[in-house]
Every structure is written in structure tokens, then in C-alpha cells.
Amino acid sequence: MARLKHTPSEAPRAPERGVRAATFRQLLQAAMDIIRLKGHIPSVAEAAARSNVSRATAYRYFPSRSALVTAVVDSSLGPVRQMASDNPNGRERLHELFCQTFPRFKEFEAPMRAAAQLSLEQWGLERAGLLAEEPYRRGHRVRILEHALEPMSPLLSPRMRDRLHHALSIVYGIEPYVVLKDIWGLEDREVERTALWMADALVDAALRDSAAKRAAAEAAAASTPPPAPEWFDAQYNNRARIPEHPSILKYWADASAQALQRPEWIRDLAYGDDESERLDILPAASGAGKAPVFVYIHGGYWRALDKRDHAFLAPPLADAGATFVQLNYALCPAVDIEHIARQMTQALAWVHRNIAAHGGDPARIVVAGHSAGGHLATMLLACDWQRVAPDLPRDLVKAALPISGVYELEPLRHAPFLAADIGLTEASALRLSPAAMPAPKQGTLVTVVGGDESEEFHRQAELIASAWGRRVVVGAERPANRNHMSVLADLADPASGTHRQALGLLGLADPAR
Numbered sequence: 001m002a003r004l005k006h007t008p009s010e011a012p013r014a015p016e017r018g019v020r021a022a023t024f025r026q027l028l029q030a031a032m033d034i035i036r037l038k039g040h041i042p043s044v045a046e047a048a049a050r051s052n053v054s055r056a057t058a059y060r061y062f063p064s065r066s067a068l069v070t071a072v073v074d075s076s077l078g079p080v081r082q083m084a085s086d087n088p089n090g091r092e093r094l095h096e097l098f099c100q101t102f103p104r105f106k107e108f109e110a111p112m113r114a115a116a117q118l119s120l121e122q123w124g125l126e127r128a129g130l131l132a133e134e135p136y137r138r139g140h141r142v143r144i145l146e147h148a149l150e151p152m153s154p155l156l157s158p159r160m161r162d163r164l165h166h167a168l169s170i171v172y173g174i175e176p177y178v179v180l181k182d183i184w185g186l187e188d189r190e191v192e193r194t195a196l197w198m199a200d201a202l203v204d205a206a207l208r209d210s211a212a213k214r215a216a217a218e219a220a221a222a223s224t225p226p227p228a229p230e231w232f233d234a235q236y237n238n239r240a241r242i243p244e245h246p247s248i249l250k251y252w253a254d255a256s257a258q259a260l261q262r263p264e265w266i267r268d269l270a271y272g273d274d275e276s277e278r279l280d281i282l283p284a285a286s287g288a289g290k291a292p293v294f295v296y297i298h299g300g301y302w303r304a305l306d307k308r309d310h311a312f313l314a315p316p317l318a319d320a321g322a323t324f325v326q327l328n329y330a331l332c333p334a335v336d337i338e339h340i341a342r343q344m345t346q347a348l349a350w351v352h353r354n355i356a357a358h359g360g361d362p363a364r365i366v367v368a369g370h371s372a373g374g375h376l377a378t379m380l381l382a383c384d385w386q387r388v389a390p391d392l393p394r395d396l397v398k399a400a401l402p403i404s405g406v407y408e409l410e411p412l413r414h415a416p417f418l419a420a421d422i423g424l425t426e427a428s429a430l431r432l433s434p435a436a437m438p439a440p441k442q443g444t445l446v447t448v449v450g451g452d453e454s455e456e457f458h459r460q461a462e463l464i465a466s467a468w469g470r471r472v473v474v475g476a477e478r479p480a481n482r483n484h485m486s487v488l489a490d491l492a493d494p495a496s497g498t499h500r501q502a503l504g505l506l507g508l509a510d511p512a513r
Contacts, residue, residue, distance in 0.1 A: 008139035011071040012061060024061050026051040028075060031068050036110045041118050044068055065118070066136035073115045073140070076108035077101075081140060083147070090151035094199055097148045098172065102192040105177045112174040141169050146471055152203070153439065156210045158466045164206040171198040232415035235456035238371075238484040240417070248485045255312035262315065266358060271350035276330040277343060279350070280307060282314040283359045284323045292364040292506040293355050294322040295348065299371030299404075302340055303332040303421045310370075316492045316499065321508050323360035325351055329376075333421045337409075337432055344376050345388050352396055366399045366505045370488050374405025378434040378464065381443050381472075395442035399505040403448040403491065403498065404457055404484050407435040407464040411456065439468040446475035446501045448490075450482030457484065477501050 015021040030051035034042040042050075043065055048058035062068040074081060080101050087093040105112055118136050125131040145168050153161060170176070172195070180191045239245045260267075266281040284291035294317050298310045307326040314324040329343045352362045369377035381400040385392040406412070409429040413419055430436050445468070447461040465473040477497045479490055490496035503509035 007137065008142070009066060009070040009134075009137045011074045012063075012067050014071075023051075023053060023057065027053060027058055027061055027068075028071055031072050032075075032111055035072070035114045039110070041065065041069060041114045064133040066122075066134050069115050069118050069136050072111045076111045077104060077140065080104055080144065083144065085148070088151050090149060090155075091200070091203055093151060094148045094168075094203065095196065097144065098192065098196045098199060101172070102177070102188070102195065105174060106188045109174075109177070113178065116174050116178070141173050145169060145172060150439070150469075150471075152207070153469050154467075156206055157213065158469070160206050160210045160213075161469065164202060167202045167206075168199055171195050171202070227414075229414055229416050232411055233417050235454045236412060236415045237417045238454075241454065242483050242485055245485055249309075252309050252312060252488075256309055257311075259311040259315050260308070264318075265311075271327075271347045272343065274330060274343075276328055277346065278307075278328045279347060280311070280326050281355075281358050281360075282311075282318045282324040284321050285319045286321050287359065289359045290356075290361045291321055291323045291359055292366065292508065293325060293351065293360040293362070294502065294506060295325045295327065295351060295365060295367045295377075297327050297329075297344065297367065297369035297373035297376045299369065299373045300331075301418055301422070302337050302372045303418075310488075313488075313492045316494055317502065320494070320503055320506075322503075322506050323355065323358060325355070325360075333423060336423055336428070338428065341376060341379050341432065344380055345383055345385075348380055348383075348396060349385075349389055349392055352392060363393075363398075364507065365397055366401065366502070367397050368401035368403065368491070368502065369405070370403045371484065372406065374402030375407065375409075375432075375434065378402050378405055378407060378445065379432070381445055382434055382437045382440050397443055399443055400445045401448065401498075401502055401505055402445070404450065404453060404487055405447065405460065405464070406457075407460050407467075408433045435463045435467040439472050443472065444474045444505070445472055446477065446505065447473065448477040448479070448487065448498050448501070450484060450487035451478055451480040452483045453487070454484075475501060475504075 014024050027047050030047040031042050034040070034046060034050060044058050044062050045055050047053075047062070047068060048055045051058075062071065080097075083097060083100060085093045085096050087096065115136070115138070119138050122131055122135045126135060142165070145165060149161065149165060149168075152164075156164065176195050176198070177191055180186045180194055181188075186194065233240070242248070262282065264283055264285075266283075268278045268280065271277050271279055296310060296313060298305050298307055307328045310326060314326065318324050327344065327347045329340045329347075332340075348365070348367070351360075351365060355362050355365075367377040367380050369375070377400045381397050383397070385394055385396045409424055409432050410426070412422060413424045413426070413429055424432075445464070447464065449457050449461045461476065465476065479487060479497060482490065487498070490498035491502060493499055500509060
């Protein structure tokens with residue numbers, strides 16, 4: 001979904017119980033009473049006076065008028081802000097939202113109008129350089145509508161999804177309520193019917209336009225002959241594309257051998273019975289416990305390499321405060337990719353259950369991987385963990401950082417250098433393609449692709465962003481002058497954007513800095 005110009009204001013957190021909770025409610029009710037009875041937006045001091053609370057106390061709860069109004073709006077919207085329908089029909093989910101929201105507008109019309117008034121008033125002051133407080137930023141509708149539109153995502157292109165989101169934000173909110181009542185004099189029920197009719201018209205237009213464009217694209221694709229096998233090799237055979245790959249692999253091995261000299265490593269722990277089912281842990285350097293956990297899955301097109309070849313990635317992340325875990329798995333053609341994917345779920349279940357004993361926080365697990373490992377990391381974000389084991393949380397993986405990942409496996413069936421080893425069928429390629437899976441309900445993902453990688457790897461990253469949407473795919477790193485292999489070293493470089501993205505997902509830094 002489209003990004004906001006500003007992050008919506010967040011209300012001060014209400015105390016849960018006791019005198020402080022009662023005082024918070026008194027101030028909030030006083031503000032609502034002033035809005036209803038006097039028709040203006042109260043200052044914090046006015047709310048304090050009406051509720052017989054000292055100004056100093058009131059400002060501890062609400063440091064500005066914006067904070068006070070934000071709390072009023074949140075209270076007015078009530079259950080609408082937390083609405084989480086599981087209706088699989090997008091149009092019906094949208095109807096549920098409108099039918100729940102517009103009666104709230106009727107009940108809390110005065111506070112909602114006051115919030116809109118404050119936003120416009122502060123806009124003028126801000127433009128004139130006279131705004132002396134943190135501005136009140138609106139935007140709850142963006143997240144609320146985003147949830148309502150989720151079932152329609154597979155039917156809409158990303159651009160059309162954003163356009164529909166933008167358009168619905170105009171007909172959903174206090175503004176159409178004000179226009180239809182104040183200008184047209186409509187009754188509340190007719191306001192709701194008209195707003196819902198507008199929403200249906202917008203949905204119909206978006207679905208119709210998307211279907212027409214999809215049909216045109218399918219017709220064009222049907223008239224275009226498929227690429228030759230040599231084309232798939234040229235796009236996906238990275239060792240052939242990168243003449244210097246032996247020196248890069250040697251650097252990985254040498255740097256990893258050096259990194260493994262650190263005495264803190266805990267090596268070759270078994271997460272399963274097979275000899276391939278082993279993992280290594282480098283605890284966070286802080287040693288304070290409850291460190292976020294960074295799980296790394298190596299690449300090699302599911303048929304090559306080993307965790308020991310990638311240990312050089314660990315020290316910078318451990319030094320930054322993360323517990324680093326690297327996984328091994330069985331290799332094709334001895335096993336198939338589906339077997340490897342099951343091994344990875346087994347490994348993550350082990351990490352969740354055991355990482356606390358090694359200083360990691362099982363509630364903060366981020367999974368990363370390179371190439372085939374990026375594919376596996378993305379699969380783990382989409383995993384239904386309750387089906388793996390009932391003791392595992394649905395959001396076991398909080399975020400994923402696939403580097404040069406593959407999200408649609410069908411092209412690999414047509415690459416002669418690889419196809420025989422991985423043994424994919426049309427059905428298994430589809431079943432194992434993250435882009436064909438429903439977007440995860442929890443968790444976020446940031447894609448990384450080197451600027452010098454093939455067109456197909458860039459297309460793969462665009463495909464997962466389109467398939468899962470911006471609610472899930474929240475970032476994209478495209479480092480210049482990096483090929484499919486050299487891009488990995490950026491993860492171990494504290495000055496790189498990829499490393500900052502990793503720390504951001506771990507909650508250890510702001511990725512924008």
C-alpha cells in the first residue's frame with residue numbers, strides 16, 4: 001500500500017488501573033464535554049480546569065493539545081481502530097467497516113469535527129511558521145482501509161491497489177459525513193448509504209480496470225514465444241555471469257575461518273536427527289541476555305555451500321547486539337527443496353524453543369538468507385507455525401531479509417545448468433514459490449538485490465513486493481556496483497544500507513540513518 005507523507009499521531013498511552021487511570025479518563029471526558037457543549041477545541045489547561053486536575057498533572061498525561069485531541073479521536077473511533085475482520089470477501093469486509101464506522105461518526109460527531117478543524121488550523125499555522133506545538137497528524141483510515149482491502153490484493157495491480165486505497169480514503173472519514181450533512185442536508189442513514197455506494201463504485205472501477213489490463217497482458221504474453229533455455233541460464237547461472245566468483249568464494253571461506261576463531265561460538269548443535277541438521281550460534285557481544293536473534297540461511301541453489309562458509313557475516317551483527325544463528329541443511333539432489341523447507345521449519349522451531357538458553361530473545365527472531373537462502377527465509381515468514389506445532393506462535397518470525405532471493409521457482413525449471421539437480425515439477429515449483437502464497441498476516445520483509453544483478457533477480461524482487469504488498473514488503477535495498485555474490489558482503493559492513501536494514505529489523509537501529 002502507498003506510504004503516508006506523515007506518520008499519524010499516536011495518543012498517549014492510558015494507565016491501566018488505579019488513580020492515574022481515573023485521572024486520565026477524567027481529562028479525556030472533560031475534553032469531550034468542552035467540544036460538545038462549547039463547540040471549540042480545548043487546551044490542556046481548560047481540560048484540567050473542568051476536571052479539577054492541576055495543570056502540571058494534566059500536562060504529564062497530555063503534553064500538548066494535539067496529544068489531547070489524538071486521545072479524543074482514538075476514544076471516539078473505539079472498536080473501529082481495532083477492527084480485524086477475517087471475512088475473505090473484500091467487498092463484504094469493506095461493507096462491514098462502513099456499517100461499523102458511520103454510526104460512530106453520528107455518536108461522536110462533535111469530537112471528529114473538532115479533530116478535522118484542528119488539523120486545518122495547524123496546517124495554516126505551520127505554513128506561516130507560527131505553529132508552537134507538535135502538529136496533530138491524521139491518518140488512522142489508511143491502516144483501517146488497508147486491512148479491509150487485503151482480500152482484493154490478488155485481483156489488483158500494485159498501482160491500482162494504491163489508487164483504490166487513495167480514493168476510498170476520501171469517501172471514508174468525517175469529511176464525506178460533513179459534506180453530505182452540511183451541504184446536502186442528508187439524514188445519517190442516507191449519508192451511510194451514499195458513502196457505501198461511492199465505495200462500491202470505486203471498487204467496481206478498480207476491479208474492472210485491473211481485469212482489462214490483466215487480459216491485455218495475458219494476450220500479449222500468449223503471442224510472445226517463451227525464452228530459450230540459454231536465456232534462463234544467462235539470467236540465473238551466477239557463477240557463469242561472475243568470472244571472479246572463485247576469488248569471492250575464497251574470501252568468504254578465509255574470512256569465515258577467521259571469524260570462527262572467536263571463542264564464543266557454539267557450534268554444530270543438532271536441531272534434528274540427520275547429520276545435515278546442525279546450526280551454529282554466536283551470542284550477542286553485550287552478553288546481557290534477551291538479545292534479538294538473527295538467523296542466517298546460506299545460498300548455493302539448494303545444492304552447494306555450507307554454513308561454515310558464511311560465518312564472516314556473524315561478528316558485525318553480534319557486536320551490534322544480535323545473537324547470530326546460522327543453519328545447515330541437506331542438499332539437492334540427495335533431497336528435494338520441499339524437504340529442505342521442512343528442515344528450515346524444524347530449525348526455526350528449535351531456535352524458538354532453545355535460544356533463550358544462549359542469550360537470545362525467542363520473541364524477536366529475524367530470518368535472512370542469500371539466494372536460495374533468501375527463498376527459504378521468505379518461506380519461513382509465510383509459514384503457518386501453528387500447523388508446524390501448536391506451541392509455536394503465529395508470528396514466530398518477526399521479519400525477513402532475503403538477499404538476492406528467488407520468489408517464483410518456475411523459471412528455474414527451464415535453466416539447464418540447474419534443473420536436473422533440483423528436480424522441480426510445474427506443481428512443486430508453484431507450491432514452493434513464496435510469490436504464489438498468501439501474504440503473511442504478521443511480519444515484514446525487506447528485499448535486497450545488487451545493482452549489477454540480472455534482470456530476472458530484479459524482477460523476482462518486484463514480484464514479491466507486488467504479490468505481498470507494501471504492508472509486508474516494507475523496504476528495498478539496491479546497492480550499486482554489486483553482483484549476485486559481492487552483494488552479500490554488505491551484510492557484514494556496518495556502513496552499508498543492507499547492514500542498517502538488518503539492524504532496523506532487529507530493532508537495534510533506524511535503517512534510514
